[in-house]
Amino acid sequence: MLNRWEDIVEVPLPLPFALKEIKAYLFMGENGVTIVDTGLNIEQDFTVWESAMKELGLTWGDLDKIVLTHYHPDHYGLAGRMQQLAGGIPVYISQVDFQQAQLFWDRDSKMAQDLASAFRRHGLDESVVKQIPEHLASFIPWIEPHPNPTFLRAGSKIQLGDRTYKVIHTPGHADGHLSFYDSEREWLIGGDFLLPRITPNISMWPNCDKNPLQSYLKTLEKMKSLPVKRVFSSHGPIFENYQERIEQIRSHHEGRLKRMQDFVEMEGRVSATEVCDHVFGKDLSIHNIRFALSETLAHLEYLRNNQQLEVERAGKRYFYVPFR
Incomplete structure (x- = not known):
C-alpha cells in the first residue's frame, strides 16, 4: 500500500529477516x-x-536519480539493478559507505574472516x-550488481524531486550515513539515523x-537543535516527535x-560474549548474534574509551572495571 505526503510517496518493501520491512521513498x-533507498535485490522487492x-x-x-542513505543491504541492494x-x-551515496559496501559485500573481501576472528x-x-563467513556471503546476491556511484558530500545540496535538500552526515548506524x-x-x-x-x-x-x-551520541547531540516537524524513517511509521525521540534513544543508550x-563489575572479568548473553539472551539466530555482539562491543568500547572499563588482551579479550 502506497502512502503519500505531498510530493513524497512511501513504498514499503518486504525483508526476509527480523525487520520485516523497509520504507523506501x-x-x-x-x-x-x-x-531514496531501494530494498534488496530480491524478486519480492522488485515486484513491489x-x-x-x-x-x-x-x-x-x-527516474532521474537514486539516492542511498547508507550501504546496508536493505537500503543499497537494488540500486545497481x-x-x-x-x-x-x-x-x-557517501564515499565512505560505498567503500564499506565493497568491504562487506565484495566477493574478494576478507571481512568475513576478520569478523570471525574478532568474534x-x-x-x-x-x-x-564458523557460521559467520557463510552468513555474510548469503547477502551478496541481494546486493549485486553494485551500482556505479556518484559521491555525495555532507553540507552539499541535492534535488529530490522538485525540492532542494541539505545533505547531513549522521554517522553511528553506518560510518557514512546521510540524512536529507x-x-x-x-x-x-x-534513513536509519x-x-x-x-x-x-x-x-x-x-x-x-x-x-x-x-x-x-555526537550525531544525536548535533541533530537535536535542528527544527524538524516530520521524520521520514526507514523502519516504522513517519513521525513528528523528533526531539522527544532523540532524548528517548539517548536515554536508552545510557541505560544500556x-x-x-x-x-x-559484578562478574569481575568477562568476555564481550558473556555481556551480550546477559543483555540480549542466548537463544539468537546467527543473524541476530552478529548484530547483538557487535552492538555489545560498541558499548563496551565506548566505556573503555571513557576509562570506565579496561581490557585484558592476552589471547582472548576480557573486560573488567579498573581499580580506583
Whole structure:
C-alpha cells in the first residue's frame, strides 16, 4: 500500500529477516522522479517497485536519480539493478559507505574472516564463529550488481524531486550515513539515523569506526537543535516527535551502558560474549548474534574509551572495571 505526503510517496518493501520491512521513498517532480533507498535485490522487492510505478503511472525512464542513505543491504541492494534499468542514471551515496559496501559485500573481501576472528577473540563459541563467513556471503546476491556511484558530500545540496535538500552526515548506524533536510518544510529524510519504535543498531565492525557509539551520541547531540516537524524513517511509521525521540534513544543508550558496566563489575572479568548473553539472551539466530555482539562491543568500547572499563588482551579479550 502506497502512502503519500505531498510530493513524497512511501513504498514499503518486504525483508526476509527480523525487520520485516523497509520504507523506501519516491520523490515526484516535474522533471524527474528520485528514489531514496531501494530494498534488496530480491524478486519480492522488485515486484513491489514495478507495481508501485505502474500505480503511479511511471516507467524506469522517468527516474532521474537514486539516492542511498547508507550501504546496508536493505537500503543499497537494488540500486545497481535499478540503475541499469533506468539507463545508467546517477546513484548517489557517501564515499565512505560505498567503500564499506565493497568491504562487506565484495566477493574478494576478507571481512568475513576478520569478523570471525574478532568474534572468536571476544569469546564467541567456535560452532557459531564458523557460521559467520557463510552468513555474510548469503547477502551478496541481494546486493549485486553494485551500482556505479556518484559521491555525495555532507553540507552539499541535492534535488529530490522538485525540492532542494541539505545533505547531513549522521554517522553511528553506518560510518557514512546521510540524512536529507528540507529547511522550508522542516522535513527530515532520516534513513536509519532515527527510528520511531526501535533503536538503530550501533555496531562495532573490523576496519570501521573504532568508537561508533560515541559517533552516534555526537550525531544525536548535533541533530537535536535542528527544527524538524516530520521524520521520514526507514523502519516504522513517519513521525513528528523528533526531539522527544532523540532524548528517548539517548536515554536508552545510557541505560544500556550502565547495565553492561554493572554486569562487568559484578562478574569481575568477562568476555564481550558473556555481556551480550546477559543483555540480549542466548537463544539468537546467527543473524541476530552478529548484530547483538557487535552492538555489545560498541558499548563496551565506548566505556573503555571513557576509562570506565579496561581490557585484558592476552589471547582472548576480557573486560573488567579498573581499580580506583
